[in-house]
Amino acid sequence: MISTDTLKRLEFDKILDTVASYAHCDASHLGALSITPLAERQEIELRLGLVEEVRKLTRLGISLKLSEFEDLTPQVKAVRPTGAVISPLELQRFIPTLRVMGAIAAQLGFRTDIPLLLSQAGSITGFPDLLNPLEHTVNEEGEILDTASRLLADIRGRKKGLTARIKKRLEEIVRERHTAIFLQDDFITQRSGRWVIPVRMDSKGMVPGVVHDVSNSGETAFMEPLEIIGLANELENLVADERAEEIRIVRQICNWIREDAEQIQEQFEALVRLDILNCIATLSDKLKCETPVISATPAILLKSARHPILTLMGKEVVPLDLEIAAENRVMVVTGPNTGGKTIAIKSAGLLCVMALCGMPVPALPGTVLPLVGSILVDIGDEQSIEESLSTFSAHISKISSIIEEADQGALVLLDELGTGTEPGQGAAIACAVLKELQNQGALVVATTHLTEIIGFVQREQGMVNAAMAFDRDKLAPLYRLVVGEPGESHALEIASRYGLPERVVRFARGMIGTMEADFHALLRDLKEKRAQLEGALADMAEREEKVARAERNLVDRSEEAAQLVKDAKEKGYLEAQQIIWKAKRDVAALLEEAKREKTKTREAKEKLDQAANEVEKALEELHPEESVDPEKVAVGDVLFVKPLNCDATVLAIDTRAGKARVRAGSMEMEVQVASLLKPKGKEPKKVQKRREKQQAKEQEQAEPASTINLLGMRVEEAIGVLEPFLNHAALDRISELRIVHGKGTGALMKGVRSYLADHPLVASFRTGERFEGGDGVTVVTLR
Secondary structure (H helix, E strand, O other): OOOHHHHHHOOHHHHHHHHHOOOOOHHHHHHHHOOOOOOOHHHHHHHHHHHHHHHHHHHOOOOOOOOOOOOOHHHHHHHOOOOOOOOHHHHHOHHHHHHHHHHHHHHHOOOOOOHHHHHHHOOOOOOHHHHHHHHOOEOOOOOEOHHHOHHHHHHHHHHHHHHHHHHHHHHHHHHOHHHHOOEOOOOOEEEOOEEEEEEEHHHHHHOOEEEEEEOOOOOEEEEEEHHHHHHHHHHHHHHHHHHHHHHHHHHHHHHHHHHOHHHHHHHHHHHHHHHHHHHHHHHHHHHOOEOOEEEOOOOEEEEEEOOHHHHHOOOOOOOEEEEEOOOOOEEEEEOOOOOOHHHHHHHHHHHHHHHHOOOOEOOOOOOEEEOOOEEEEEOOOOOOOOOOOOOHHHHHHHHHHHHHHOOOOEEEEEOOOOOOOOHHHHHHHHHHHHHHHHHOOOEEEEEOOOHHHHHHHHHOOOEEEEEEEEEOOOOEEEEEEEEOOOOOOOHHHHHHHOOOOHHHHHHHHHHOOHHHHHHHHHHHHHHHHHHHHHHHHHHHHHHHHHHHHHHHHHHHHHHHHHHHHHHHHHHHHHHHHHHHHHHHHHHHHOOOOOOOOHHHHHHHHHHHHHHHHHHHHHHHHHOOOOEOOHHHOOOOOEEEEOOOOEEEEEEEEEOOOOEEEEEEOOEEEEEEHHHEEOOOOOOOHHHHHHHHHHHHHHHHHHOOOOEEEOOOOOHHHHHHHHHHHHHHHHHOOOOEEEEEOOOOOOHHHHHHHHHHHOOOOEEEEEEOOHHHOHHHEEEEEEO
């Protein structure tokens, strides 16, 4: 349980005031002000998830369609009794709320990416069957509209026409000569709901009619002429009919509301909850908050946390990093005055409260806050975020109550521990308090200036010192928390900076005991060693990164070498294949002449066939053949034909015989469909030779002497062409060369650049600029 006094001392009420300012209804405004820490982790994570889904919609440019709406609770309660009727003005209050409900229902109804919001607000429908008649019944002033019913519109039409007839007749009467001489004036008016004309009191007997009123002076009688009394009575009847119809309409709508009263109240409460979630999300977006991790273990990890109130005030806030692990549950923060110690512990407490309330916190992702059962604080008075005005007795009284309430699940925040009395005794009491709270299992963050407490914490297992960083050169606080080392008050330096005479400072320095001076000197040495250690760790991290880069380079070079070996094997097998094919042709040509030695010839041919099969098998392992589905082969497809050893175009297909007619260059033949594979880009030899000659001719014409085109070549072949090119370029004193190798799989580019890296003629090389060909070109500078 976290007390109201604790929440106020941590200034959580100011956070709630800001949250409530974004509300669209009095009910959600009060609900926002009533937000309190939740006890169950599931409830906290559910609200955090709901807020995150609202913010997710906002990031998508889809803000919730919330606008000002009314609190319907009093109206729904008033209409619940059987036969109860509320005024048209009260009915009008339903309209804005039902409109907002309808807008929310239309906005959320089709979405599937916000499951938590749909579980909370998916039941909202807006009651369109009730909203439509309400919009046609009452206006913003609570008046019944003519569109409420056809009968009402008819009655009002007749009433308007009859009123016009009465006024017209009265206007004629006041203009008639035999009547005008008895009138006080020539206007017409109403008295007691009846239309009258002003007649002089001494002449009222001369005008037939009924007197309904007399002027204050007693000189004018307001008379209803006899001849319009019938019309006026008829008008009165229409007024009564109008009133009866209005009552019937209001009663009917109240009955409809009564039938859905429970569902209306439930949906209204869901809308209020949604509005409160939107308020929290709005504040979170303004403060750039992130969802914290709620930890069941007693630990705090703040990553670049910012005090939300100071941020809302527009002040520049230095981010706070703070970590309290389960093994070190007690942290004592030291440092100079105005260094930010109190802000640090108040930030930890306030962010913990926000997290327990299911609100994102102004810190980086990965921030961890504990699921504590209570937060106990002794932090100055309520008037200032920085200074403490409490007396020693007040401190002791408060600390005593904290010790009684603290347990395993408590977070304790103590400001200026041990002050207000003689330093030695104050420090002793403070150390005893810290030890007691540690034994009770509480998480403790305290601030102090007493060096005796610092020494106790440094020696004690499970406690840790922390310091607010201070710039000794500028004598200015840095507002950065450094965990693991104690701080110094720097009181003499600050006093000197703010004008205390140097002779006074010098005398005060001489009054400080040798032991304390040694202690502060030790602190300075520790800080210097810490800085050296951090520098060494940074150097080590940089060296590890260099080693990792070197290992990655070795892996890349190994892959390149493996590719080169593979390419060399392939080239060797291809050459062997060409030799075997040539030998087979020669053997076939000599078959006729070798009839007498048929046996030897057959044996030689079988050996050649066996060698060819082995070579072809090795090539297939390097480049496995990709077969095609015979049923998907179509006329016009370009496929690889095994018997031709090149790509060919399918001209016709005989499905029954499983054969296809193909054309490769100028040659046509019939082959088995099973011998067709996926295209390999191999042309018939005659076409290939003709194309290579044409390309060579075009290259000689198009390419300048400083450019070489290696496109389509394998690595070994490309290097064989590149070597003489470099030699000729060096002899011709060409300083810069352009090697075109293309992107492809990258194997050719890697092979070429690996070769250039060790070449004695190459000074440097780089990837081509965009206008030079980009990654598909390497630009070489010769020595």
